[in-house]
Amino acid sequence: MNRIFGHPTFVALSRYADGELDSRRRARVASHLVRCARCRETVDFIHALGEAARSLPAPEPPADAVERFLARRASGERVILPTADPVPLETGRGRIGPLVAATVAALIAAAVLVTVPRLDAERSRLEFSPRRPEAGGRVTVTYTSGALLGGEDVLVLRARYRYRGGTQETLEVGRLARDPRGDFRAEITLPDSLAYATFAVEDTTGEKIDLNHRRLWEVLVHDRRGRPLFEALRERTNDLVGRDWELAYETVQAMTDLYPNRVEGWYTRYWLESSIFSGATLDSLRDEHRERLAELAGRLDDGPAPASEIAAVVLFASALGDAERGRAAIERLISEAPTHPVAVQLRTSEYTRELEGDDAALLEAYERLWTESGGRSRELAWVAFRTARSSNDSPAALRWGERLVQLDTRETPTIGEALLRMPVLTAEVGRLITETLAALEAGASEGRKLHEPHSRWKFRVSREASRHRVALARALLAEGDRDAALEALQLATTQSWDPEVFRSAAALFTEIGDAESMVRALARLAVDPATTPAEAESLAESASRKVSLDQWRALTGQAEAEYRSLMLRRAVSRRIGMDTPLRGPDGSRRPLRDLIDDEITLVSYWSCFCGPALSRVDDVRQLNETLEMLGIRTVVIANGSLPVPPSIDGAPELPEPIYMDESGELGLDVQPWDVPQLFILDRNGRVRFEPDDPELALRQAYALLLEQQPEPVLAAP
Amino acid sequence: MMECNGISGLVQRTRRGDADALEELYARYGRMVYRIAYGLTQSEADAEDVLQDVFAGLPEALRSFEGRSRLRDWLKTVATRRSLMLLRQKRLRREVMLDGSGAEPTERAEPVIDRIALQRALAELPDALRVVFILKEVEGYSHEEIGRLIGTGAGGSASRLHRARNMLRDRLKGSA
Numbered sequence: 069m070n071r072i073f074g075h076p077t078f079v080a081l082s083r084y085a086d087g088e089l090d091s092r093r094r095a096r097v098a099s100h101l102v103r104c105a106r107c108r109e110t111v112d113f114i115h116a117l118g119e120a121a122r123s124l125p126a127p128e129p130p131a132d133a134v135e136r137f138l139a140r141r142a143s144g145e146r147v148i149l150p151t152a153d154p155v156p157l158e159t160g161r162g163r164i165g166p167l168v169a170a171t172v173a174a175l176i177a178a179a180v181l182v183t184v185p186r187l188d189a190e191r192s193r194l195e196f197s198p199r200r201p202e203a204g205g206r207v208t209v210t211y212t213s214g215a216l217l218g219g220e221d222v223l224v225l226r227a228r229y230r231y232r233g234g235t236q237e238t239l240e241v242g243r244l245a246r247d248p249r250g251d252f253r254a255e256i257t258l259p260d261s262l263a264y265a266t267f268a269v270e271d272t273t274g275e276k277i278d279l280n281h282r283r284l285w286e287v288l289v290h291d292r293r294g295r296p297l298f299e300a301l302r303e304r305t306n307d308l309v310g311r312d313w314e315l316a317y318e319t320v321q322a323m324t325d326l327y328p329n330r331v332e333g334w335y336t337r338y339w340l341e342s343s344i345f346s347g348a349t350l351d352s353l354r355d356e357h358r359e360r361l362a363e364l365a366g367r368l369d370d371g372p373a374p375a376s377e378i379a380a381v382v383l384f385a386s387a388l389g390d391a392e393r394g395r396a397a398i399e400r401l402i403s404e405a406p407t408h409p410v411a412v413q414l415r416t417s418e419y420t421r422e423l424e425g426d427d428a429a430l431l432e433a434y435e436r437l438w439t440e441s442g443g444r445s446r447e448l449a450w451v452a453f454r455t456a457r458s459s460n461d462s463p464a465a466l467r468w469g470e471r472l473v474q475l476d477t478r479e480t481p482t483i484g485e486a487l488l489r490m491p492v493l494t495a496e497v498g499r500l501i502t503e504t505l506a507a508l509e510a511g512a513s514e515g516r517k518l519h520e521p522h523s524r525w526k527f528r529v530s531r532e533a534s535r536h537r538v539a540l541a542r543a544l545l546a547e548g549d550r551d552a553a554l555e556a557l558q559l560a561t562t563q564s565w566d567p568e569v570f571r572s573a574a575a576l577f578t579e580i581g582d583a584e585s586m587v588r589a590l591a592r593l594a595v596d597p598a599t600t601p602a603e604a605e606s607l608a609e610s611a612s613r614k615v616s617l618d619q620w621r622a623l624t625g626q627a628e629a630e631y632r633s634l635m636l637r638r639a640v641s642r643r644i645g646m647d648t649p650l651r652g653p654d655g656s657r658r659p660l661r662d663l664i665d666d667e668i669t670l671v672s673y674w675s676c677f678c679g680p681a682l683s684r685v686d687d688v689r690q691l692n693e694t695l696e697m698l699g700i701r702t703v704v705i706a707n708g709s710l711p712v713p714p715s716i717d718g719a720p721e722l723p724e725p726i727y728m729d730e731s732g733e734l735g736l737d738v739q740p741w742d743v744p745q746l747f748i749l750d751r752n753g754r755v756r757f758e759p760d761d762p763e764l765a766l767r768q769a770y771a772l773l774l775e776q777q778p779e780p781v782l783a784a785p
Numbered sequence: 786m787m788e789c790n791g792i793s794g795l796v797q798r799t800r801r802g803d804a805d806a807l808e809e810l811y812a813r814y815g816r817m818v819y820r821i822a823y824g825l826t827q828s829e830a831d832a833e834d835v836l837q838d839v840f841a842g843l844p845e846a847l848r849s850f851e852g853r854s855r856l857r858d859w860l861k862t863v864a865t866r867r868s869l870m871l872l873r874q875k876r877l878r879r880e881v882m883l884d885g886s887g888a889e890p891t892e893r894a895e896p897v898i899d900r901i902a903l904q905r906a907l908a909e910l911p912d913a914l915r916v917v918f919i920l921k922e923v924e925g926y927s928h929e930e931i932g933r934l935i936g937t938g939a940g941g942s943a944s945r946l947h948r949a950r951n952m953l954r955d956r957l958k959g960s961a
Binding site for chain 2: 113122136
């Protein structure tokens with residue numbers, strides 16, 4: 069409400085007219101409208117405005133329009149249009165009808181979802197034979213290389229396998245050897261429980277990766293009749309949600325067309341729809357789903373049903389607010405499949421509610437449930453860990469902490485820090501962190517993502533290891549082992565460049581009483597390019613209590629050298645299409661080479677219509693400004709031939725000027741994966757870094773600048 | 786149904802450069818493309834440019850049409866995007882201010898709307914606001930779809946619609 073006049077604001081009335089207000093605010097506005105003629109008229113005006121706009125006469129196109137465009141074509145003129153083929157989304161406009169649905173299903177069964185990228189003949193290709201493999205089947209994989217991997221003799225086939233039970237892993241699945249025709253070939257056997265897999269091909273160093281222009285290649289496991297498994301479609305949906313939601317939605321539609329009686333399929337579809345739609349559209353979909361759930365759940369009630377379907381009824385009913393059906397399904401699930409993951413979650417909540425206040429009984433119940441259900445539930449482990457800590461039950465806290473670490477080693481520093489608050493556990497915490505740290509550093513390529521070059525993965529691991537070492541140092545210090553703590557901290561601060569680690573380490577060095585190491589950590593922080601001049605000055609002031617100005621200068625100089633060496637160790641050197649023509653804002657076309665102009669350059673490559681990419685505009689704008697202040701050139705390139713749509717309204721607007729990669733050639737060359745993809749080029753135009761985020765981009769670009777410029781750029785005070 | 790089996794044949798023929806097929810598609814969808822372009826640009830000359838470009842580029846553009854949506858919807862999106870492109874090009878030339886914020890109304894608004902005044906007020910709206918108003922109120926797109934087309938997300942689209950309405954109300958009030 070507008071506080072001055074006591075009336076709802078215009079925006080509130082406009083939202084009221086569109087039915088966008090929640091029920092509480094809607095009721096407040098409605099009760100105001102009953103007694104306020106002025107606001108009623110505003111709402112009437114809003115309705116009348118839409119009607120008036122729709123009834124405005126549209127002018128007729130000129131009579132000679134056809135002759136003119138036919139003449140343009142006859143003269144050889146061609147226009148590149150901003151094409152798009154979006155999945156129809158509105159209920160009233162293009163929802164798939166039964167006939168079309170049948171066609172979609174037939175298409176899927178025939179080919180569309182089987183594999184096969186849509187690429188030009190000269191591009192790389194990965195083909196699978198048979199094209200519709202069954203679980204456990206043997207598959208011949210043939211790779212026809214493009215320019216990226218054409219010069220190699222042996223290639224590595226990596227895959228992200230998604231299993232029927234919903235788990236996944238990324239691993240090397242075979243080596244591709246060159247055959248007499250020049251193609252690469254490998255034989256692989258699909259695991260029995262595989263549902264869906266995505267593939268990438270890389271060189272043996274893991275640095276050059278062919279991702280099929282971000283689409284990856286894929287295999288859906290089929291049944292004997294040549295139909296993709298339900299789980300294959302479900303896992304394809306899960307895999308696509310993060311990278312192409314339109315295709316994900318298309319897949320979930322296909323899944324419900326092919327398997328119309330599977331509650332799990334409809335629940336997955338609703339889950340996706342509820343993140344795509346809102347307002348009246350979602351309301352109407354929800355109504356349809358309620359009817360469908362009633363019908364499908366009714367059928368399940370009549371006989372035996374798989375646990376996954378009963379669990380889906382539980383989740384679907386909860387999402388749709390159907391409490392009665394949800395309760396019945398919960399009872400049945402717990403009674404028939406008490407160790408199903410959903411049942412375990414439900415039982416965990418039930419115990420927490422029923423045994424509240426009696427921590428010993430609660431921990432006993434959690435323990436039984438853990439054993440009974442095979443020890444896989446993270447939710448259960450976290451709830452039990454918190455209970456054990458709050459009740460000061462150190463053996464239980466350690467046991468649950470270890471279980472959490474087994475489920476995900478990245479949790480180790482967090483778990484370790486939490487357990488250290490129980491002094492009796494310090495030795496055990498030290499052991500736990502040491503073990504996971506050893507496993508982390510010994511892991512061959514475990515955890516490397518499909519699109520992640522080996523060097524980038526190593527960089528990530530060393531950063532994680534540094535954070536583990538800080539936690540370890542804290543444990544060792546609590547145990548009284550000052551020397552071992554110092555050793556862990558020295559390693560943590562030298563094996564990677566992480567300001568967060570430097571901050572924590574500086575505090576621990578102070579606690580230990582090692583002033584020299586503390587000042588070294590501060591010096592590292594001071595030369596980090598993300599540290600502002602004011603922060604650097606304050607760090608220098610803190611250091612001045614321990615060292616002279618000359619010593620501080622020497623330490624920052626040394627820190628800068630370490631920084632440069634650490635960053636440049638991860639640098640690569642690969643060519644990029646420097647002659648690719650890019651269209652500038654004035655319409656002229658210039659090769660990338662001209663834009664680089666023999667300078668260190670950050671290139672940000674954008675996808676015009678990518679929402680996640682556009683959400684990072686501000687970060688990259690800030691990065692560009694910082695880099696330009698350092699004298700590092702920045703170039704913004706967007707794919708496609710059209711100006712970037714968001715720029716019509718001012719926010720978010722890409723930093724200008726924007727150069728268009730009209731042919732998509734550069735896109736194929738750089739294989740953008742992150743959004744946006746960032747590249748740091750050296751003065752020779754070679755890609756040296758492909759940072760994951762703007763902060764890392766700043767560090768890497770700065771390191772390159774230091775390499776090519778002997779004098780410090782950001783001299784510490 | 787507006788679309789039937791014949792469309793697929795027409796699309797195939799147009800892709801191959803068949804002028805008769807292109808003309809047939811124009812007969813079916815030319816007015817629609819022109820109407821959208823005019824609504825968004827509020828200029829007959831610009832609408833004509835969009836119409837010309839869409840049909841001159843259609844045979845090549847149709848190669849990327851995979852039939853996942855109806856041809857009519859696909860063409861609407863192409864026409865909208867081509868219009869947005871043109872608006873942006875014009876903005877780069879003119880540097881049009883896009884600020885559409887308006888003061889809180891304290892006067893009574895007229896529910897009866899003069900169409901000529903409305904046409905003028907629409908033409909005077911900042912491009913960014915008019916685009917959302919026309920796409921939502923006239924073309925029936927949802928905020929989610931508009932958000933994707935212009936890159937603001939559904940919330941940005943809804944917020945612009947309210948601002949457009951508010952500005953239209955102020956301008957229509959002034960003309961009454």
